[in-house]
Amino acid sequence: MKKKIDNILHQLDSYPLPEKTKILAAFPEVSAEAEEPIKAPIPVRRRLSPAKLAAFAMAALLIVGGGITVAAMEAKEYNEAMDFFEEYNLSAEGFSRSEIKKIYRDIVSESFTYEKTEEALASGLVGYEIQSKPLDSDGLKRLWQMGYVWNIGDQQQSGEEGVQYHYSLGMTAEKLQFSEVVKMKNDQRVWKKRLDDFYVQEVRPVGDHVFVAGEAYQNGEGTRTVRVYLLDSDSDVVWFKDYKSNLSVPVVNYMLYQKGNCILFSASNDRMWILTIDMNGNYVSDRYARYDNTGAKITKVVSLGDGYLMLKGNQLMQEKNGTVQKMATLQNGNEQYQITDSVEFNGLVYLSGRVVPNISIADGKDILDYYEERFGQTLCSTEELTQFFKDQYTAVLLICDPNSGRLQQFYTIPGATGSNLTVKDNKLTWDVNRYAKVQHICETYKDVRIGYLVGAGFGLVQADVWQYVFSPYGQLVGEKDTGRSVEYEDYPS
Amino acid sequence: MNILWQARIDKQADKALCDLSQGDMNGLSVIYDLYGRLILSVAYTIVGNFADAEDVLQDVMLLLARYANLYKAGNSPRAYVMSITRNTAINLLKKRKNNLSTDEIGEVPSRDGKLASVEVQDLLAQLTEEERQIVTLHIYAGLSHRQVAEMLEISPSAAEKKYQRALKKLKKHYES
Incomplete structure (x- = not known):
């Protein structure tokens, strides 16, 4: 009561x-x-010039670190605030001394009214794929309590309503004894599972099951072997398997569940091991990539073409052809990063865009040429073409600091392209074209065998327009199908 | 509220009040950051609308500045600030009630549309004025029964009994 x-x-x-x-x-x-004083910025919709827009996009992708303005005020309180930030693994990067103190006061007083607090708390949680589970709208306080205060290790949100998984280590006499995974539902513990001789590093819920990955231990010592458990809804072990890599000390950074497989991203000092297993733990594939494993842990991975888009701290990285590198250009091999709209809202710059295959319509090429390059054939069914299109196109929403260009959050929607951004009633609406059907021309004109152009005027690519609504702090607060349908535009006017 | 956080806030507030008593007006700014929300919400539960609660908040800041020298370092700054908040809110409530008819006295007053959620209003409506204060000061403001008792000038056991009675009342209300 x-x-x-x-x-x-x-x-x-x-x-x-x-x-x-x-x-x-x-x-x-x-x-x-x-x-x-804390001022509420007036939302302004601003169309940027192409040059400026490109500069923003470049800046966002380059991830330039923001400088910290030093203000000599109350050093003691500032030091306390910094201790607090350190204690809770909050990133102070990009905040002024004054802002750090205000965030500190705002959190410890449980007010959660200072606008920068959200930014600080979200710094470790950026990057959401909208079709999975967006940031819970219950509020900052809940985010803080779930994400930072519960001092029982890390936590992972489940697709199940109100369910989180937390994990922690049992250490005695400087040796690891066991790990514990706790399932919480509506703030109540459902179960707690102890896993002996195991160093838990990541969990990934899939339905009511959960993958648990980490390093296998023996006698309190690491074995340098990645171990994966699959636990069922009652915490019983469905299976566990060990996987040996060529990495010296593999640390599981992230697990991505995709199309019935679990993809583990493990890193040592200079390399990343990307291992794909199925739901039964059977090996599917693996590969290694050069990787500079310094700085922050990878907090988000989304599939992008042949590789992956990764968020590492505040850096957007791309894994492609065996190399993980910062995204530093707007064009990278077979992919282009196109910014389609931008708007300044509540002191942040929002960039709507899309990652698309690098196909030059001007050279008379289209998606089927790309298909041909990949599969050595030009003909495919509408169903296959639709799926191929969806696999290649990704809508992105980049939320950046307007001064430093530092990316603060991003959202992605596979099989879609980002379109217009509109600010109204202190909310931002992002129009996204979700591709429903890519009509194969041979199904329209039976005798035609060439000219499978995808572009404006051909009317072969139909997309449903969805709208995603964001709060002034960049949180997704709603989505709706507008019922409208549009054709694909090669490059928005 | 987590007890460690509360202690951390109170430690800072103690320093700010001491600074204020020595003429450093920035202490007031710190107090606002630490307790502004608490003052506003506790005032609301007494005066019943946010417009008046904001007036209380402003008055409390004035009083803290004016009587900063009354605060003794190492005491509970939370209880001190809450005591001023309660007294200021009650004074304002009395003023408002003087302008109301006899029938309206005792109801949760509302001056304009600045009201809390229906759930909060419903909760407060189940309790007497004293019970509202006891429940809010103990549960929301984090004061001990002893501190609440001192504020209301009753014994600690009486404060606890009244608190338990209020809880039973609310339990019955929610179960029904």
Whole structure:
């Protein structure tokens, strides 16, 4: 009952706290010396010139680190704030001293009203594929408590409503004894599973099952062997298997569940091992990639063409042809990164775009030429062509700091292209064309064997227009099918 | 609230109040950051609308600045600030009630549309004015029964009994 009352009373927290300058207006000496007031930026829709747009895109992809403005104020409090940031693994990068202190106060007082707090908390959680599970809209407080405060290791959100998995290590006398995985539902523990001689590094829920990956241990010592468990809904071990790599010390950074397979991304100092297994733990494929494993851990991976788009700290990386590197150009081999719209909203720059095959329509090439390059044939059915198209095209929404160009968050939608961005009623709407059908021309004109152009005017590629709505802090808050349908445009006007 | 967080906030607030008592007005700014939300919400549960609660918040900041020298370092800054908040809110409520008819006294007052969620209003409506304060100060503000008792000038056991009675009342309400 006490908890219920507490929860209800904390609904009072949603009412905005008046601006400090207004409340303390009677104290000019405070106003004069106090830190700058928090201003709500006025949303402005701005179309950028192509050059500026490209510069933004480049800046976003280059991931330029933002400088920290140093303000010499209350060093002691600043140090406390920094200790706090360190304690909870919050990134202070890109925040001024003043902002760090404000974020610190905002969190410890559980106010969660300062606009930068969300940015700080989201720094470790960026990158969402919309069709999986977007950031929960329950709010910043929940995010903070689930993501940072529960001091039982890391956590992984499940596709199941209200379910999270947490994991932690059991260490004694400097030796690892066991790992524990805890399933929580609506803040209540469902089960806890102890896994002996195992160093848990990642979990990935799939339906009501969960993959658990890490390093196998013996007598408290690592074996340098990756071990994967599949646990069922009752925490029973369905199977566990060990996988030996050529890496010196493989650490599982990320697990991606895709098309019935689990893909593990493990890294040592200079290489990444990408291992694909099926739901029964059977080896499907693996490969190695050159990789500079310094700095942050990979926090998000999405499939992109033959390779993967990865978010490593604040850096957008691409794994392709055995190399993981920063995305530094707008054109990379067979892929192009096209920005289709941009808008400034609540102090952030949003870039709508798409990752598409590098096909030059001007040279008379089309998606089928690309298909031919890949599969050595030009003819395929509408169904195959639709799937191929969906595999090659990805809509992206990049949310960047306007000054440093630093990417703060991104969203992706496979099989789609990002279109217009609109700001209205303090919300941002992102139009996305989700491709439903790519008509093969031979099914329209039976005798035609050439000229399978995909482009404006041909009317062969139909997409459903969806709208995704974002809060001023870049959180996805809604989605809807507009019921409209559009044709593919090679490059939006 | 997590007890460690609360202690961390209170430690900072203690320093800010001490700074304020020595004339450093930036202490007030820090107090606002730390307790502004708490003052506003607790004031709301007493005065019943956010417009008045904002007035209380402003008055509390004025009073803290004016009587900063009354605060003794090492005491509970939370209880100190909550005590000023409660008194200020009650004074404002009395002023408002003087302008209401006899029938309206005792109801949760509302001056304009700035109200909390229906759930919050429903919860507060189940309790007497005193019970509202006891429940809010203990559960939401994190004060001990002893601190609540001192504030309401009743014994700690009476504060706890009244608190338990309020909880039973709410339990019955939610079960029905």
